[in-house]
Structure formats: C-alpha cells, structure tokens
Amino acid sequence: MNPHHLETALRIAGLMMVGLVAANFVAAKRWRYRENLAGCEVMVRQVFHVHCAYLLAIIAALALLCLGWPSLLLGKGMGRVIGGFFGVFWASRVIVQLAYYDQDTRRRDRGWDFFFLGVFVVLSAIFTLAAICP
Secondary structure, eight states: OOHHHHHHHHHHHHHHHHHHHHHHHHHHHHTTHHHHHTTSOHHHHHHHHHHHHHHHHHHHHHHHHHHHOGGGGSSSTHHHHHHHHHHHHHHHHHHHHHHTSOHHHHHHTHHHHHHHHHHHHHHHHHHHHHHHOO
C-alpha cells in the first residue's frame, strides 16, 4: 500500500479514536457506572476508575500520534512494532465484543454493537497494514 494512503488511514484512525474517547464518557452515563459501582468496595471502584483513565489516556495519546505524526508508525523499527501491537490490540477488542460481552445486551443495542464492531475491525486493519506494508 502507498505510504501516503497509509498516513491518511492512520489519520482517520486517529479521528476514530478521538470518537472512542468521547464515547467512553457517554457510555459512563448510559451504563450508569456511578450507580452500578456504588455497591462495590472502595478499592474495586478506584481500580475501575484508574483502569478506565489509563486506557483512555493511551487511546488519546495514540490518536494524537496518528493525527500529528502518522509517519512515525510507518517504516522500519519501533513504528512497525507499535503498529503491530495496536493491530493485535484492536483485533482482540473484536474478539472480546463477539465472545465475552453479554449477548442479550448486544442484541438490544444491535446498531451500536455493529457500529463499534466495525470501528474495531477498521482500526485493527489500519494498524496491521501500517505494521506489515513497506
């Protein structure tokens, strides 16, 4: 694939990840995180919040990298390793959605289920291509 096309694809991936970061704030309200975590032990609630914050920070940083410096993810060396890692990362997210998440909830929110499944498939494809294409 042409490096210019890959840079464009990585910028699109960056925009998609900005959307994912924003979607997490909507999800917190939609899935009533505060109410659902109210009965948990304090440490469980704190670990949940810290894990969410760190994951969002990583996704936001990757989005920034893709939007500002996509060429760093192309070529030889560390960029390919990072691209390969995130190709596997997003592919594993597809597997989690298909194999782990509650089927009744996925059926009830089928539109969102397909939308996010598509986002994760596209992100996996873009990062995998960035890792393997010369």
